[in-house]
Amino acid sequence: MSLDAEQAVQAAFRDEWGRIVATLIRRTGDWDLAEDCAQEAFAQALASWRRDGVPRNPGAWLTTVAGNRALDRLRRGARGTALLEQIAHDPLRAHDQDDDEEEPDVIDDDRLRLIFTCCHPALSLEARVALTLRTLAGLTTAEIARAFLVPEPTMAKRLVRAKAKIAAAAIPYRVPPPELLPERTPGVLAVLYLLFNEGYAASSGDALIRRSLCEEAIRLIRLLRRLLPDAPEADALLALMLLQHSRRDARLDANGDLITLEEQDRRRWHCDEIAEAEALLTGADPPGDAVPSGPYRLQAEIAACHVRSPTDWARIRDLYGRLERITASPVVALNRAVAVAMAGDLDGAVALLRELAQRGELAGYHLLPATHADLLRRRGDAAAAVAQYRRAVELAPSEAERRFLRRRIAELEA
Numbered sequence: 001m002s003l004d005a006e007q008a009v010q011a012a013f014r015d016e017w018g019r020i021v022a023t024l025i026r027r028t029g030d031w032d033l034a035e036d037c038a039q040e041a042f043a044q045a046l047a048s049w050r051r052d053g054v055p056r057n058p059g060a061w062l063t064t065v066a067g068n069r070a071l072d073r074l075r076r077g078a079r080g081t082a083l084l085e086q087i088a089h090d091p092l093r094a095h096d097q098d099d100d101e102e103e104p105d106v107i108d109d110d111r112l113r114l115i116f117t118c119c120h121p122a123l124s125l126e127a128r129v130a131l132t133l134r135t136l137a138g139l140t141t142a143e144i145a146r147a148f149l150v151p152e153p154t155m156a157k158r159l160v161r162a163k164a165k166i167a168a169a170a171i172p173y174r175v176p177p178p179e180l181l182p183e184r185t186p187g188v189l190a191v192l193y194l195l196f197n198e199g200y201a202a203s204s205g206d207a208l209i210r211r212s213l214c215e216e217a218i219r220l221i222r223l224l225r226r227l228l229p230d231a232p233e234a235d236a237l238l239a240l241m242l243l244q245h246s247r248r249d250a251r252l253d254a255n256g257d258l259i260t261l262e263e264q265d266r267r268r269w270h271c272d273e274i275a276e277a278e279a280l281l282t283g284a285d286p287p288g289d290a291v292p293s294g295p296y297r298l299q300a301e302i303a304a305c306h307v308r309s310p311t312d313w314a315r316i317r318d319l320y321g322r323l324e325r326i327t328a329s330p331v332v333a334l335n336r337a338v339a340v341a342m343a344g345d346l347d348g349a350v351a352l353l354r355e356l357a358q359r360g361e362l363a364g365y366h367l368l369p370a371t372h373a374d375l376l377r378r379r380g381d382a383a384a385a386v387a388q389y390r391r392a393v394e395l396a397p398s399e400a401e402r403r404f405l406r407r408r409i410a411e412l413e414a
Contacts, residue, residue, distance in 0.1 A: 005049035012058040013042055017138035018223070019059065020066050022110035025135075025173060028070055031163050035135070037073070041066035111136070112175050112227040115220075119188040120171050127162035128191045129198075134159055136223075137216045148198070185228065189237050189296065192221050196241050201398075214245050236297035239277040243303035246273040258404040261306060274307050298323045313343040330361040334371060341375050350375050366395035370405060382412045 017038060024034035041062045055061040118131040130148075133139045145155035165171070176184045199213025221238045228234055250264040281300055302319045305312050320336035323329075333356055341349030353372045362368040373388035389409045396402045 005046065005054060008049060008054040008058060009042060009046050012045065012062060013138060014219075016059045016062055017042075018111050018114065018136040020063055021135050021138075022114040023063060024066060024070055025114065026110050027067075028074065029173070031135070031166070033070055033073060037066045037069040038062075040069050109175065111223065113173050115188055115224060115227070116175055116184060117166065117171060117173050119184075119191045120166070121184075121187055122169055122171055123162055123165055125191070125194070127158055127165070128187075129195055130155060130158050131162050132191055132195065132220065133216065136220055139216070181228075185231055186233070188224065189221075189233060192217050192224070193237060193241075193296070195220075196244075200244055211248060214241070214248070217241060218245065233294045233296045235280050235283075236294055236300045239280040240296055240300040240303055242273040242277040242280075243300065243307060246270040246277070246307070252400065256400055257407070258400050266309075269307065278304060293322065293326060295323060295326055298326070311342075313339055317343045330356060330359065331365075331367075334362065334368060338371060338375075341378070346375060346379055350379065364395060366392045366397065366401070369395070373405075373408070377408070377412065386412050 020038045020041065021034045024037060025031055028034060044065055045058070045062060049055070114135055115132070118135055119128045123131070126148075130144055133144050134141070141156050141159060142152050144159075145152040148155070175181075196214055196217035199211060199215075199217065218238070218241050221234060221241060225231070225234045225238060246269050247261075247264060249270070250266070250268040251259055253259055277300070281297075281304060298319055302316055302323075305316045305319070317336065317339035320332060320339050324332045324336055333352070337349045337352040337356065340352060350372070353368070353375065356362060357368060357372070369388040370392035373385045373392060376382075376385035376388060386409055389405050389412075393402050393405045393409075396405060
């Protein structure tokens with residue numbers, strides 16, 4: 001029973017944390033109170049469920065306990081009377097612990113409010129990511145700090161400042177009105193994609209991949225899709241994440257060293273995730289053969305080309321061309337140059353990289369010299385390739401990438 005209780009609490013934490021915090025924030029307007037009471041509810045669940053068994057509806061049980069804790073604190077606090085009057089028509093104890101949960105649309109509205117509040121454009125990007133991890137995913141301050149390799153007090157200050165900014169700027173805890181949804185949703189998607197990318201290719205530290213961040217991003221984008229079923233770019237972003245994450249077991253060898261895509265063992269890819277992504281893309285296909293112009297859809301189409309065999313490099317080149325016209329991103333231009341090379345125009349690709357280097361937008365970005373080195377290696381210019389590889393080593397953010405680049409140097413010098 002003890003093990004069952006622990007597993008039930010862990011499962012409930014994954015499924016219910018964001019729901020409970022979002023509901024309590026709506027009802028009390030106090031972020032810290034909501035998080036504290038949610039934590040206390042889960043702690044009480046571990047003890048109670050071990051003793052009494054897991055309730056029929058864990059989410060309802062947790063919501064009731066967290067709500068009662070909040071009511072107790074409000075009664076003791078200086079602001080208690082006013083807040084209790086405010087929530088008189090929206091009681092925290094909305095059901096018996098064994099009854100069904102609140103109406104799903106109410107819960108979904110709460111979580112959707114929370115997503116858009118955490119990702120409000122008035123907050124800094126780092127604050128948006130940290131708040132999303134804290135309030136929606138339930139990561140502790142220490143876990144978020146470790147994920148982004150900053151001291152825990154630094155991350156704690158960021159979270160405090162973000163919540164203070166929400167209060168001081170009177171950022172509304174609401175879903176944006178319909179006329180603002182099209183301009184606000186891309187910001188939410190950008191936060192979730194940034195979170196995924198930090199897990200997929202860590203920006204610093206010894207570990208190249210942080211699976212937990214990728215998994216949290218995928219979980220949150222699934223939630224957003226349920227709450228916003230008519231957001232095709234959310235579907236595309238989920239497909240993109242699944243396609244990238246499906247190769248996680250093949251990207252590193254037993255020593256933690258990087259394995260390039262063309263050298264990966266495809267038998268280690270997660271075919272179920274690839275199939276789900278392909279279905280998402282197929283289900284979103286427009287009439288005819290046109291590909292939508294949304295940036296996540298284009299990236300997902302490119303990722304899908306990479307998992308198919310043989311790889312259609314001409315299509316990848318063309319898709320990157322469309323994406324570059326939309327985003328004007330130098331990183332997209334860098335990837336297009338690779339596709340140009342792989343589609344058969346190696347000299348043209350090297351020329352594109354030289355132009356990109358002259359523009360200076362990617363100065364300090366290790367993948368520019370690393371890519372240049374790889375194309376020079378393929379062209380047979382070993383000395384120039386080694387020079388570019390050495391430059392990439394100086395700039396690479398993770399030890400796994402530095403080891404890979406040094407291995408390329410050793411192969412060429414041998």
